[in-house]
Amino acid sequence: xxxxxxxxxxxxxxxxxxxxxxxxxxxxxxxxxxxxxxxxxxxxxxxxxxxxxxxxxxxxxxxxxxxxxxxxxxxxxxxxxxxxxxxxxxxxxxxxxxxxxxxxxxxxxxxxxxxxxxx
Numbered sequence: 001x002x003x004x005x006x007x008x009x010x011x012x013x014x015x016x017x018x019x020x021x022x023x024x025x026x027x028x029x030x031x032x033x034x035x036x037x038x039x040x041x042x043x044x045x046x047x048x049x050x051x052x053x054x055x056x057x058x059x060x061x062x063x064x065x066x067x068x069x070x071x072x073x074x075x076x077x078x079x080x081x082x083x084x085x086x087x088x089x090x091x092x093x094x095x096x097x098x099x100x101x102x103x104x105x106x107x108x109x110x111x112x113x114x115x116x117x118x119x
Contacts, residue, residue: 024056
């Protein structure tokens with residue numbers, strides 16, 4: 001009672017990989033971050049970029065570090081069912097802003113933005 005095979009070959013279902021070792025190596029050597037590399041090479045998912053970097057590591061037998069590749073995707077936090085919004089600062093790119101345990105922030109809302117200001 002399962003799906004019947006419609007006669008399509010597995011070759012028709014395959015897609016071609018966009019892996020380009022030379023372009024990826026160039027982007028990494030330029031010091032680009034993961035998001036920029038994904039845009040430049042037309043990669044949609046971070047997991048795909050991770051696989052390409054691992055393949056490049058294996059091919060070149062050299063360690064490459066890509067900024068932002070292993071950050072969790074919490075750049076867009078969501079409000080939960082209880083109406084709570086939780087931010088994990090170590091997962092966000094805060095640039096030069098340094099925060100420490102015990103820092104306090106004032107919260108304001110304007111123009112569809114929530115603004116945290118250090119007190």
